[in-house]
Amino acid sequence: MARARTTSDVFNAIAEPRRRQILELLAVRGALAVGTLVVLLGHPQSAVSKHLGVLRKVGVVAVVKQGKQRVYRIDAAHLKTVHDWVKPFEQLWDHHLARIKALAERRAQEQTFVPNPQQQKGPS
Amino acid sequence: MARARTTSDVFNAIAEPRRRQILELLAVRGALAVGTLVVLLGHPQSAVSKHLGVLRKVGVVAVVKQGKQRVYRIDAAHLKTVHDWVKPFEQLWDHHLARIKALAERRAQEQTFVPNPQQQKGPS
DNA sequence: ATATTATAGTCCGATATGGGAATATGTCAA
DNA sequence: TTGACATATTCCCATATCGGACTATAATAT
Numbered sequence: 001m002a003r004a005r006t007t008s009d010v011f012n013a014i015a016e017p018r019r020r021q022i023l024e025l026l027a028v029r030g031a032l033a034v035g036t037l038v039v040l041l042g043h044p045q046s047a048v049s050k051h052l053g054v055l056r057k058v059g060v061v062a063v064v065k066q067g068k069q070r071v072y073r074i075d076a077a078h079l080k081t082v083h084d085w086v087k088p089f090e091q092l093w094d095h096h097l098a099r100i101k102a103l104a105e106r107r108a109q110e111q112t113f114v115p116n117p118q119q120q121k122g123p124s
Numbered sequence: 125m126a127r128a129r130t131t132s133d134v135f136n137a138i139a140e141p142r143r144r145q146i147l148e149l150l151a152v153r154g155a156l157a158v159g160t161l162v163v164l165l166g167h168p169q170s171a172v173s174k175h176l177g178v179l180r181k182v183g184v185v186a187v188v189k190q191g192k193q194r195v196y197r198i199d200a201a202h203l204k205t206v207h208d209w210v211k212p213f214e215q216l217w218d219h220h221l222a223r224i225k226a227l228a229e230r231r232a233q234e235q236t237f238v239p240n241p242q243q244q245k246g247p248s
Numbered sequence: 249a250t251a252t253t254a255t256a257g258t259c260c261g262a263t264a265t266g267g268g269a270a271t272a273t274g275t276c277a278a
Numbered sequence: 279t280t281g282a283c284a285t286a287t288t289c290c291c292a293t294a295t296c297g298g299a300c301t302a303t304a305a306t307a308t
Contacts, residue, residue, distance in 0.1 A: 002263035003127065003295045004140065015139040016128065016266085020209065027213055034285060047267065049286055068275045068284045076216035083214060085144065086207040089151055092200035126293035127265045140296085158255060171297065173256055192254050192305045 007057040010078045011085075014060075018043065019051050023074060026061065031073035033066070131181040134202045135209075138184075142167065143175050147198060150185065155197035157190070 006012045014020050018041070025040055026032060034052065038045045052072060055061040060078040064071045130136045138144050142165070149164055150156060158176065162169045176196060179185040184202040188195045 001296055002261090003265075005264070006127075006266095009139065009141075011135075011141075011144070012139045015133065015136045017133075017135075018266095020135070023213070027216065035283095044268075045285070046269080046287090049284095050266075053286075065275090070285065074213070074216055076213050079210055079213045080217050082206070083210040086203055086210065089147070089198070089200050089203045090207060092151065092198055093204050125265095125267055126291090127295075129294070130296095142296095159253095168298075169255070170257090170299080173254095174296080177256075189305090194255065 006054050010058050010060055010081050013054050013058040014079075014082065016051065016054075018047070019055055022048070022051055022055065023060065023079070026072060026074045031064075031071050033069040033071050035069065037072070130178050134182050134184055134205050137178050137182040138203075138206065140175065140178075142171070143179055146172070146175055146179065147184065147203070150196060150198045155188075155195050157193040157195050159193060161196070 004012055006016065014023070021041065022037060025037065029036075032040075034045070034048060037052075038048050041048060052061065052063075055072075056063060058078060060075055061072050062075045064073070128136055130140065138147070145165065146161060149161065156164075158169070158172060161176075162172050165172060176185065176187075180187060180196075182202060184199055185196050186199045188197070
């Protein structure tokens, strides 16, 4: 098996910096035609279209034909997926949990509970 | 150029589902030795170690030697990067912005302002 | 010193990029 | 119809995986 498809997941889709940049622009300006994005980003049209293609397949952006242009806008629902995932980690940096972390670290030793030590293959 | 390194970015690091799973476990249990993770995840030790390696290089986890075990814990600061990035998009789904989106879409037409139409190569 | 345990790292192979160039498709205009 | 414009798609290629099997390294026990 190789690396996962960029179109398999929002997480994979936003791993690419340029794709994130596109989303940022769409968020700020509301909706943009490909040509506008090409100008704003300064990347070749080919690249922009391909990135938009990935974002489209994942569902994080939606298109609307408008004459010969295609206007893209964000479909934030899928970004919410990412948000919902990181959100729970918030507490780990929000509060000064440094001390609690240290505590957990010490506790990890006794808790290590390795039921089946040195197991090379996963269980059925 | 090919795909970006998984170690280049937190975004790239968390693109992998198993890596996300590891972070979830570490968040809940506080800190865990590799062996424990191997058991909990059911993946071969080799794979777990490699994923931990990626997370380590990105800085989202930290290790502490404890005898012959290595106890990993989350270093949430780097996850905050992701959080800070998606956060601004929150408003796009929080409120029923459907109408506003539609408005922006219509507005996009006039606003399309393509200063240099059909530009295959990016500017210097 | 030697064996054992806990992890990390290497080698291999199949696969999915992402960029550039060129081309295809689709839409409107004359 | 023919042509120009806006986008999407295809080709080619260098590269970075991810998993599995195996090996190397480190720490502890005997």
